[in-house]
Amino acid sequence: xxxxxxxxxxxxxxxxxxxxxxxxxxxxxxxxxxxxxxxxxxxxxxxxxxxxxxxxxxxxxxxxxxxxxxxxxxxxxxxxxxxxxxxxxxxxxxxxxxxxxxxxxxxxxxxxxxxxxxxxxxxxxxxxxxxxxxxxxxxxxxxxxxxxxxxxxxxxxxxxxxxxxxxxxxxxxxxxxxxxxxxxxxxxxxxxxxxxxxxxxxxxxxxxxxxxxxxxxxxxxxxxxxxxxxxxxxxxxxxxxxxxxxxxxxxxxxxxxxxxxxxxxxxxxxxxxxxxxxxxxxxxxxxxxxxxxxxxxxxxxxxxxxxxxxxxxxxxxxxxxxxxxxxxxxxxxx
Numbered sequence: 001x002x003x004x005x006x007x008x009x010x011x012x013x014x015x016x017x018x019x020x021x022x023x024x025x026x027x028x029x030x031x032x033x034x035x036x037x038x039x040x041x042x043x044x045x046x047x048x049x050x051x052x053x054x055x056x057x058x059x060x061x062x063x064x065x066x067x068x069x070x071x072x073x074x075x076x077x078x079x080x081x082x083x084x085x086x087x088x089x090x091x092x093x094x095x096x097x098x099x100x101x102x103x104x105x106x107x108x109x110x111x112x113x114x115x116x117x118x119x120x121x122x123x124x125x126x127x128x129x130x131x132x133x134x135x136x137x138x139x140x141x142x143x144x145x146x147x148x149x150x151x152x153x154x155x156x157x158x159x160x161x162x163x164x165x166x167x168x169x170x171x172x173x174x175x176x177x178x179x180x181x182x183x184x185x186x187x188x189x190x191x192x193x194x195x196x197x198x199x200x201x202x203x204x205x206x207x208x209x210x211x212x213x214x215x216x217x218x219x220x221x222x223x224x225x226x227x228x229x230x231x232x233x234x235x236x237x238x239x240x241x242x243x244x245x246x247x248x249x250x251x252x253x254x255x256x257x258x259x260x261x262x263x264x265x266x267x268x269x270x271x272x273x274x275x276x277x278x279x280x281x282x283x284x285x286x287x288x289x290x291x292x293x294x295x296x297x298x299x300x301x302x303x304x305x306x307x308x309x310x311x312x313x314x315x316x317x318x319x320x321x322x323x324x325x326x327x328x329x330x331x332x333x334x
Contacts, residue, residue, distance in 0.1 A: 002290065012333070020039070024110050025117060040286055042156075045077055045133075045137055045155070045156050047079075047137065048077045049081060050131040051071065051151070053175060054067070054148050055067055055083065055149065055177060061145065061146075061179050062113055062179055065102055065177045067104055067110065067149075067158050067175060067177060069106075070109075070151070070173070070175065074107075074153065074173040076153055079150060080150050082142065083149050084145075084146055086142075086143040086146035087145055088143050088144025089143065091139050091141065091144075093136070094122055094125065094185070095126050096185070097125075097139065097180060097181075097183050098122070098124050098181040099115070099128055099334050101113075101115055101179070102114040103174055103175070103176045104174070105168065105172050105173075105174060106151065106175055110167065110199060112167055112209065113166065120334060121182075122334065123332045124248050134153075134156040134180075135150075135176075136153075137156065139180070144180050144183050145180065147177065147179050147180075148177075148178045148180065148203070149175070149178075150175070151174070151176075152176065157174050163295055170223065182332065184247060186211065186268045187210070188211060189329050190233045190235060190249075190296055190330065190331070191209055192234045192236070192296045192297065193235075194207050194233060195230070195232060199230075201221055202224075202301065205231055205327050207232060209233070211249075211265065211278075213251055213266050216258075216325060218255055218258050223323035224301055224323075225303055227284050227306055228288075228299070229288035229289075229298060229301075230325065231292070231297070232297050232298065232299050233295075233296055233297040233329075235295020237295040237333075238294055239291045239293055240275070240289055240291065242275055243276060244275060244331055244333045244334060245274040245275065245334055246289060246333050247272045247331045247334070248270065248271050248329055248330050249264045249271070249329040250271055250326060251263035251327050252325070252326050253325045254323070257317060260317075261316055264330060275289060276288060281309055282308070283306045284324070285300060285302060288326070289328060293330070294330050294332060295330065296326060296329075298328045299326070300325075301324070303324075304320075304327075307323070
């Protein structure tokens with residue numbers, strides 16, 4: 001399992017997970033416990049241009065930067081500088097961002113965390129209680145493809161308590177270099193290449209990419225008895241590993257009735273879950289997403305023995321022995 005970022009809260013806000021459908025666990029964290037940033041009651045910071053230490057190496061977008069030690073006293077305000085201006089979509093409050101970053105302490109230049117060495121951008125929600133406030137205020141309005149450098153005083157970082165496990169004191173100003181790789185919200189969809197749907201024995205899935213729920217037409221035939229996982233739209237991103245978590249849009253239907261039991265499309269939310277933990281809730285969904293490419297829409301048909309079997313969640317449309325049909329837009333993996 002990958003090491004969890006120091007920036008994230010225990011459970012990011014604005015998510016739904018499939019544990020709501022049954023008795024499985026749900027948690028978007030990827031590894032060891034990490035303290036949540038405190039929910040700030042202080043007013044928004046004044047944003048200033050500097051001072052900020054020089055980036056001395058790794059100056060291109062996507063390269064691991066080397067940052068000099070801060071000179072003199074840092075600002076008591078939030079210092080923000082767009083080092084490289086991107087041309088992608090602007091980030092809004094409550095969006096999920098995908099970013100590479102490096103963080104170090106102003107007066108020592110000690111690097112306490114970075115995603116470049118993990119070779120996997122971090123996915124996080126820009127929402128109060130999900131991430132330190134310095135990031136929230138600094139990144140709203142910045143565009144995908146941008147490199148942003150910020151200096152975060154304790155008030156909008158970890159406060160007076162600091163972050164002892166990372167060696168951050170309550171008086172430390174933190175310096176970050178952040179490369180904005182992508183941004184997602186509730187209107188995001190897969191953007192892959194259409195794959196012909198030629199098997200009449202499988203549901204047909206719409207290929208709209210406007211964030212609206214794709215229509216699913218279930219054939220009036222007996223469902224398959226084995227797990228099915230096929231592309232509807234095939235993306236060009238990396239394959240999802242069995243030890244990763246995914247950020248996605250999804251809907252789940254029951255084969256026999258065609259009724260939807262849960263979905264994110266049109267709900268104003270996204271879903272984020274670990275495939276390892278999904279093994280405890282809907283094993284077939286976890287297996288069906290493993291090795292599929294980021295950016296894809298996937299049709300997954302889950303037979304009862306890999307779904308809820310004879311113990312469906314109470315009060316819903318899923319019955320004993322139900323075959324489940326999922327469409328999943330894989331937006332990011334981490």
